[in-house]
Amino acid sequence: MPVFDGLFSKSCAVAQHEKSKTGFRSVPCFFFALSRYVPDMELEARMKMKFASAIALTGALLISGQADSADLPARPYYKAAPIAYLPWNKCYIGVTAGYTPGTGGSDSDPRIRATSPGLDTSILLGNVPTRLASDPDGAVVGGTIGCNRQYDRVVVGGEADLMYSSLRDTVAVTQGPGVTTTTFDRKLDAIGTVRARLGYAIDNTLLYVTGGLAYGHVQSTAQIFSVPGASALAGSENAWKAGWTAGGGVEHIFMPNWSVKAEYLYYDLGNSDVNLLPVGGPPETGVISYKNTGHIIRAGLNYHFAAY
Numbered sequence: 001m002p003v004f005d006g007l008f009s010k011s012c013a014v015a016q017h018e019k020s021k022t023g024f025r026s027v028p029c030f031f032f033a034l035s036r037y038v039p040d041m042e043l044e045a046r047m048k049m050k051f052a053s054a055i056a057l058t059g060a061l062l063i064s065g066q067a068d069s070a071d072l073p074a075r076p077y078y079k080a081a082p083i084a085y086l087p088w089n090k091c092y093i094g095v096t097a098g099y100t101p102g103t104g105g106s107d108s109d110p111r112i113r114a115t116s117p118g119l120d121t122s123i124l125l126g127n128v129p130t131r132l133a134s135d136p137d138g139a140v141v142g143g144t145i146g147c148n149r150q151y152d153r154v155v156v157g158g159e160a161d162l163m164y165s166s167l168r169d170t171v172a173v174t175q176g177p178g179v180t181t182t183t184f185d186r187k188l189d190a191i192g193t194v195r196a197r198l199g200y201a202i203d204n205t206l207l208y209v210t211g212g213l214a215y216g217h218v219q220s221t222a223q224i225f226s227v228p229g230a231s232a233l234a235g236s237e238n239a240w241k242a243g244w245t246a247g248g249g250v251e252h253i254f255m256p257n258w259s260v261k262a263e264y265l266y267y268d269l270g271n272s273d274v275n276l277l278p279v280g281g282p283p284e285t286g287v288i289s290y291k292n293t294g295h296i297i298r299a300g301l302n303y304h305f306a307a308y
Contacts, residue, residue: 087253088155088201091147091307096263098298100167100188102135109134110171110184110222110290112276118284119224119233119276127176128224132184134290136169140191144300147307148197155199155206162192165216167294180226184288191216191267191296193245204253214245214267222274222288225281232281241269241292257304265296 110132114120122128142163148155168187174180192215199208218241224233249263269292276286 085203086150087204087304088148088157088199088206089150090257090304092145092259092302092304094144094300094302095142096144096161096163096298096300097141098139098263098296100136100138100140100165100294100296102137102169102294108291108293110186110288112182112286112288114284114286116283116285118282119286122176122178122180122224122284125176125178127178127180127226128182128286129173129175132171132173132182132288134169134171134184134186136167136186136188136294138165138167138188140165140167140296140298142192144302146197148199150201153201155197155201155208157197157199158195159197159210160192160194162190165189165191167191178226180224182222182224184220184222186218186220186272186290188216188218188269188292188294191269193265193267195245199251206251207248208251209246209248210263210265211246212244213242214265214269215240215242216267216269216292217241218269218272218292220272220274220288220290222276224276224286232279233276233284233286234279235274235276235288237272237274239272241272243267243269243292247296251302253304259302259304261300261302263296263298263300265298266293267296268293 112123112128112130112132114123119128123130140163142161144159144161146157146159148157165188167189168185170183170185172181172183174182193212195210195212197208197210199206217239219236219238221236222234226232245265245267247263247265249261251259251261253259272290272292274288276284276288278284
């Protein structure tokens with residue numbers, strides 16, 4: 001061993017030096033070197049054992065740390081909540097157009113009632129009818145403004161509109177032995193609504209019901225005469241009426257900020273009473289009464305914008 005050979009040579013030299021100083025016979029160089037080398041071997045062995053122990057301890061700590069971390073619960077993973085898609089959460093303006101069909105029922109037909117004995121006699125003789133068959137219809141066109149608020153799939157809102165109407169009907173009846181003609185003309189030249197809306201949204205499609213206030217401008221004239229051009233009784237009405245409306249519809253957003261809709265409304269503006277007064281004839285009086293009710297079937301185009 002190189003280390004032992006060097007140590008043996010060095011030990012022999014040390015042994016010869018001690019012999020020359022003391023004059024005593026020294027132990028052989030081999031045993032002197034062995035006595036020097038054994039302690040060094042023991043020290044080296046102890047250092048190796050300490051090093052091995054340190055490595056073992058470090059490994060145990062690492063294994064223990066991994067085991068402890070495996071026992072710990074996993075760190076929670078938080079995912080950002082998706083932004084809700086609320087396409088109806090806006091205000092809008094638009095245009096609308098449609099049709100007002102006839103009521104198709106006799107409950108809204110004008111009815112003539114006598115308020116004097118003279119007209120009552122004419123009715124009994126068959127010269128004047130008690131009911132006039134009337135079925136007005138026409139078109140409507142106008143503008144709309146409103147706002148919606150969307151809560152998940154539920155949409156609530158309000159809407160107002162005003163439309164020009166061509167709804168009109170004219171009735172002329174000639175009958176009886178007195179060859180008496182009764183004419184009646186009525187029209188609704190404007191109608192508007194202020195309504196609440198409640199709907200259910202399926203992405204870009206909205207199904208809704210609606211209802212609220214309805215108002216309109218009503219005009220009507222009536223005449224009863226036996227000689228053409230010479231009125232015996234006449235009356236007219238020109239007034240704004242208020243009532244209610246209800247209906248429903250479907251609306252669809254077909255591109256950003258633009259939607260189309262189809263809607264049905266029933267309206268009731270109350271009753272009208274046209275007083276018939278004598279005009280250059282016998283003192284006869286009466287009243288023509290009718291209901292201002294009808295249907296509106298219309299389509300609309302709306303532009304939506306963020307207002308809040």
